[in-house]
Amino acid sequence: MPIWIDPTGREWVLNAPGREFFTMNAVSGYGITPVNLITRPDPRGGVTVIGVRSQQRTLVWPVRVRGRTHMEFQTRWRQVAAAFALTRRQGPGLFRLRRPDGTAREILAYYQSGWDGEPGQGHTYDTPTLTLLCPDGFWRDSQPIPLERSTGESGDFLDPFPNISSGDVIGATQMFNPGEVEAWPTWRLDGPATQLVATNNTLGRTFTVNQTLSAGEWITITTRPGRVADSSGAAINGALARPGSTLWRLEPGVNDIDFTVAGAGPETRISMSFYPRYETA
Incomplete structure (x- = not known):
């Protein structure tokens, strides 16, 4: 179960009961931590790897927002948008993935882009594709x-x-x-x-x-x-x-x-x- 914890500590379940707000099946960015290979030319040809440095991670997370009426949808849309936009002023939030056995891993993240609205949508539903920048590319346990x-x-x-x-x-x-x-x-x-x-x-x-x-x-x-x-x-x-x-x-x-x-x-x-x-x- 994906959960967004905004910088104020409020939790937003991204697969909420009732299906008003849920994750689509097109998630990417939660595999092996990206790296930058530092190389120098090898006089015999090719390169020699002289260092490996972990990089930031980008999470791409499409979600569906729904409402029974336009105003119900609009209210929910604005509330969740504000929860992600807080990272611009108050620092990172936490993106947490909770597994069926109760274990969880999380990562600090900033909203980068994606809460824009899709063409032809926006009356009682919309499907934004969130892009979250994670400065530390590694996931961590949810408890120290x-x-x-x-x-x-x-x-x-x-x-x-x-x-x-x-x-x-x-x-x-x-x-x-x-x-x-x-x-x-x-x-x-x-x-x-x-x-x-x-x-x-x-x-x-x-x-x-x-x-x-x-x-x-x-x-x-x-x-x-x-x-x-x-x-x-x-x-x-x-x-x-x-x-x-x-x-x-x-x-x-x-x-x-x-x-x-x-x-x-x-x-x-x-x-x-x-x-x-x-x-x-």
């Missing part, structure tokens, strides 16, 4: 996978998670990414704390964030795009240690992770979440 641990707490993520000294929280765990491609986690550090050092041993990459936090204060670290922000959402320039820090990804499969929170206290909490990403819907 979380990790969380606080000072003095013992237990598992997927493996035992040890801690503790008087001023540090020291973590070592294995994080499993069930997706088909890399995932980009978002971290949150709740104070008290003075520093976070996070290492992905699978990749051999580390980042360090220096920020003094009191109890009740927190920061978020978004790895894509790279950004450190305070609890109000304002960017904290200079918090990420440079040079030497790489806001790392999670590879598909098992990732060995270590992190240390310096200056910790009883209320210190560290959490991470990510959306697994996939080639197809």
Whole structure:
């Protein structure tokens, strides 16, 4: 079942009960993520592929809008059109595909074109063909996978998670990414704390964030795009240690992770979440 979630969070089922609004059988754009092959001439002939870069995705989704009267049709037409047009001012919406077993994958999307009206239609029905631009060509799960641990707490993520000294929280765990491609986690550090050092041993990459936090204060670290922000959402320039820090990804499969929170206290909490990403819907 296709669903459009507009930038305000309202859901529009594109196969609604009653058949007033439903998807036609001419959908395209939900297969393997498009790529750009970077090449250079080979002196022996042909080319050598020196890189592969994933590209944006374009979804083409024809829908039928109906009404029992012209005004009923016109009202529905305008409402749904506005739900897609919101992306021009308020950022991307979510295009979600829910399967019969209850699982779902989704992709961030902007309305690009297609809500124009077809010749000979427009009285009690019309068949616009939506074109949606998806900046990230990969699909993702509709729910993120979380990790969380606080000072003095013992237990598992997927493996035992040890801690503790008087001023540090020291973590070592294995994080499993069930997706088909890399995932980009978002971290949150709740104070008290003075520093976070996070290492992905699978990749051999580390980042360090220096920020003094009191109890009740927190920061978020978004790895894509790279950004450190305070609890109000304002960017904290200079918090990420440079040079030497790489806001790392999670590879598909098992990732060995270590992190240390310096200056910790009883209320210190560290959490991470990510959306697994996939080639197809």
